[in-house]
Amino acid sequence: MRLLKLITLALSLVLPVAGAWADEEAVPIGDAERGAKVFNQCKGCHQVGAGAENRIGPHLNGVFGRHAGGLDGFAYSKGMQRAASDGMEWDLRRLDAYLENPRALVSGTRMSFRGLKNPADRDDVLAYLRGFSDSPQNIPEAAPTAQHREVDLPPDVLELVGDTAYGEYLSSECKTCHQQDGSDAGIPSITHWPEEDFVVAMHAYKQKLRPHPVMQMMAGRLSDEEIAALAAYFKDPD
Structure with a gap:
């Protein structure tokens, strides 16, 4: 209990x-x-x-x-x-x-x-x-359509400068599923993403906003610095 x-x-x-x-x-x-x-x-x-x-x-x-x-x-x-x-x-x-x-x-x-x-x-x-969803559709502050003024991640997390070399080292586990060349064979490509988009996506998995259990587990292991490093690497892995 x-x-x-x-x-x-x-x-x-x-x-x-x-x-x-x-x-x-x-x-x-x-x-x-x-x-x-x-x-x-x-x-x-x-x-x-x-x-x-x-x-x-x-x-x-x-x-x-x-x-x-x-x-x-x-x-x-x-x-x-x-x-x-x-x-x-x-x-x-x-x-x-x-x-x-x-x-x-x-x-x-x-x-x-x-x-x-x-x-x-x-x-x-x-x-x-x-406007085509159920009440309370006309109340901006009511769920499920409330939108906070605050960003989801603190500025210091979004502003981290990732270490590309360290990101390459960490990327081997990612590459067991995702293709480095950006090809998409049923698994979405993660190459050439803007770094902020990559960081936000990984933190969404880490916070269990995105529902993929394997990605939740993988992201949950990573520190803010490691996520930033992966984002820096996958932005241009060629």
């Missing part, structure tokens, strides 16, 4: 509590009107709004707060089924990560879209989609 309490306490220190967000200052996600225009890029596969149906991809009504792979009647990819079995839920941060790079968040997804690299585009699309 004592061990269970300790584990619960530890998780409470690293995982955001949705109910607590209502007491914190939040900012709007983005411009929903502009997001409707950006969403035109998605309409070939997804529908949203009155009468929306599943197409190549599932409809996106009520996507906020939905469990991955949780829409009845849609045949999800094995990758999305794995994410579902890991308990992933579509909150604001995971939706943002998926829109930025679908295959980086869900390995093996059938979604061929390469992602929205512009953060403003992602914010605006999410603001648009939020």
